[in-house]
Each structure stands twice: as structure tokens, then as C-alpha cells.
Amino acid sequence: TASKEAEKRGWHLYLVGGAVRDLLLAETETGTLMINDIDLVVDGFHKSADVGAGVELAKALQQIYTNARLEIHGAFQTAALLWHKDPELDSLWIDIATSRTEFYPYPAANPEVEASSIRQDLYRRDFTINAMALRLTSPRAGELLDFFGGLIDLQAKQIRTLHANSFIEDPTRIYRGVRFAVRFGFAIEQRTEEYIRYAINSGVYDRTSQANTKTPALQTRLKTELKHILEAPYWQAALELLDNLGALQCIHSSLSLDGDILQELHLLKICLRKFDKQYNLQHWQLRLEVLIAHLEPKYRAKVAKNLQLGDDSIARLKTLSEMQTTVFTSLPNLQSPSQIVNLLRKYDLQTLILIAVKSPRKVRRKIWYFLTNLANIQPLLNGNDLKQLGYKPSPLYKQILDDLLSATLDGIIKDEAEAREFLA
Numbered sequence: 001t002a003s004k005e006a007e008k009r010g011w012h013l014y015l016v017g018g019a020v021r022d023l024l025l026a027e028t029e030t031g032t033l034m035i036n037d038i039d040l041v042v043d044g045f046h047k048s049a050d051v052g053a054g055v056e057l058a059k060a061l062q063q064i065y066t067n068a069r070l071e072i073h074g075a076f077q078t079a080a081l082l083w084h085k086d087p088e089l090d091s092l093w094i095d096i097a098t099s100r101t102e103f104y105p106y107p108a109a110n111p112e113v114e115a116s117s118i119r120q121d122l123y124r125r126d127f128t129i130n131a132m133a134l135r136l137t138s139p140r141a142g143e144l145l146d147f148f149g150g151l152i153d154l155q156a157k158q159i160r161t162l163h164a165n166s167f168i169e170d171p172t173r174i175y176r177g178v179r180f181a182v183r184f185g186f187a188i189e190q191r192t193e194e195y196i197r198y199a200i201n202s203g204v205y206d207r208t209s210q211a212n213t214k215t216p217a218l219q220t221r222l223k224t225e226l227k228h229i230l231e232a233p234y235w236q237a238a239l240e241l242l243d244n245l246g247a248l249q250c251i252h253s254s255l256s257l258d259g260d261i262l263q264e265l266h267l268l269k270i271c272l273r274k275f276d277k278q279y280n281l282q283h284w285q286l287r288l289e290v291l292i293a294h295l296e297p298k299y300r301a302k303v304a305k306n307l308q309l310g311d312d313s314i315a316r317l318k319t320l321s322e323m324q325t326t327v328f329t330s331l332p333n334l335q336s337p338s339q340i341v342n343l344l345r346k347y348d349l350q351t352l353i354l355i356a357v358k359s360p361r362k363v364r365r366k367i368w369y370f371l372t373n374l375a376n377i378q379p380l381l382n383g384n385d386l387k388q389l390g391y392k393p394s395p396l397y398k399q400i401l402d403d404l405l406s407a408t409l410d411g412i413i414k415d416e417a418e419a420r421e422f423l424a
């Protein structure tokens, strides 16, 4: 439908970016291809300079697919159509951009003008494998436009950038390159690797690691890329490759994957496996917090702030070292379950996990024991029961319920009847 609408107006329409790459990859692989993020580029002149051809095409499509939501970004450049059948599962997102920034009429059928316009659009992209287009409009619908050797790189399984300045202009591309390399099992081409190292050595991350209000957009994109990497099944291999390239510097210049940090990430893995069903945990965020918690305490809150983590993460990382000292000194001396609960319930789950992965085995086991067996035990009676038993509501309620809980945890009372007896 989109190509028909474009053809009606004498425009060219292309499928570009990740979808083309994934379609070509799927030809050589088995399994089902799921594409729910589609990028289209329309190359056409619109009579009004205020509305790009992409926006008009998106509007025309929304008239046909009325269940799609239309979003327009920027003054006149891009539009998106969104279908949300089920917010979790079945969403489809189509971005429609306009390739020409100069708005003058041109004969749509002129292949030279067409070629230079889409070529320019593709040349601005990150890697050759992402810089191919599939023409959707006739004549020559279905033709692959591959000006920079994307198909050869796909076959050679390599990530290659289009120009030397790519990573200086956009440092998030270093993360994207690593993500694609690990995800597809590709190598980063030698020259591209040199450009990455050059960009890092020339301080491209200083722009991001200093609290710099001029680059919030860059920091947001960096956080998005980090999140993407840290929630993927291949997160560990990606971190190792980032470390190898010196790119973990974007988090902090002193960060590298030493043996201790790998051990902490390994313990986190065990922890997530143990507690994932019981608690709803954000894996990527905890991984990132473990990395940040590995830095010297004085850097942690600042780094978390730069990466625009939530206020809860920032506060946690700011006070982690004091909390850790308290737990390390007190926990080994506590034996009864009620003593353990009284100490550990002051901390949120993420804090306990961050402390546990940094703890000696004995301390860690007690934290895990708390999380698995003790944290969810409730007093056998509640405030209403106390009322019924003739206690007048007062601040003492909390104390009574706490005593009841301690007696339950320590096995002194086992059921409600014993609890009532205990109070009597």
C-alpha cells in the first residue's frame, strides 16, 4: 500500500537500514524472521516546504489503516506509524523519513537525481550492512541498492564503517558496532577497529563522561545503547569486546573488566537466576549498577547521574559503600533469623544484591538466606486481629507486630493460635 501511495504521487520509496540487513541475513539462515521495526525512506518533492513527503505518505497510510497511531517528529522530516495490537507482543513500528532535504521539484523518473538522493541518505549511516536499500516502487521494484559493499560485508561477516569520522561524529556507533558484531557473530573490520580506537583515544567519551548539559541527547542515546547491550543474551561477550576496544571508558575512564568485576557479574547471574521468579528485577540495570559499583565510591553517584539512571539508582550507588560497611561488620555476628531480618530489611532488594556480589561467601550466604527464606515472612496476626483481641490502636501496634514477627522467624510461635497465646 505504501508503495502504491508513493507511486501515485510520483515518488520513490525504499526499505532501508536494519530490515534490509535482516531480510538478507534471513536468506542464509533458517528460522522465522520477525521484523517489527521498519524504516522507510521516501524520495519525493512535496509542494509545501512545511510538510515532507514522508509525513504526507504517513498521513495517507493512516487514512487507510485507521487503527495505526501517527506520530510526527521534527518540523517536516519524519513520521511514524504505530500499531499496538498487544503492547507486549504484537507491535509494529514504521518510520518514514524523507531523503531530500532540499525542497525543489525534480523529475522523479530521473535516475541520476534519484540515485544521488538515496545514496546520500545511505552514506550518512553507521555501517555498510545497515546502509543498503530495497526499492519498493516501480520501475525496478525489488532492486537492492548497495553502494558501499554491504552485501559483501554481510557475506564476509564483517562490520565496516562508511567513513573515518563516523565514531567521532557519533560515539554511540561504537556500542552499536559491538552490538552487531556480537549479535551476528561478525568481526569488526580492521580499519573500522582503528577508527574506533582513534575516536576513543582522542577523547570522544570525555564529552559523555563529564556532566555536560550540552550533550544530554548523546547521553540518552548512550544509555539506550548500553541498555540494549546489557539486556541482550550476549551481554557478556559484548562487554568483553567493549573492554577490549577500551570503550568501557564511556562509563568511566577507570573502568575495565578485571577478575573481580567478572566474578561479581557471575555472582549477579546466579542471583538473578535464584530470585528472578520471586522478584521483578531489571537485569540490565543491575548489571550496569554492578559495573558502576566497581568504581571508587567517590565516582559512583556522578557516573550514575551522567548516564541518567533513575533517582533510586543514584541514591543507592551514592550510599552503597556505607551500607556495605554496616552489613560487612554486623552480619557475621548475627545468628538468629530475627536479628538478620532486623538488619537487612532496611535495605532495598537491589542494594542487597549489590552488596551480596561484593561480599565474602559467609556474608553472601546470609543475604541469600534472607532473600530466599526470610524476607517475605509476615507476622501471623495483623492490626485488625490486634483490635479484635482488645488492643487499642496505638503506636505500640508496630512494636507488637514486630515482636510477633521475630517470634515467628525464630520458631517460637508456629501458627495463629500460638500467636494469640503469645499475646495473651
Ligand code: CTP
Pocket: 016, 017, 018, 019, 037, 039, 124, 125, 126, 127, 130, 131, 170, 172, 173, 176
Ligand atoms: N543509524 C545510524 N547511526 C546510528 C543509529 C542508526 O546510522 N547511531 C541508522 C542505521 O542505518 C540503522 C538505522 O539507522 O540501520 C535504524 O536504526 P535502528 O533502528 O536503531 O537500528 P537497526 O539497524 O534497525 O537495528 P536493530 O535491529 O537493533 O533495531
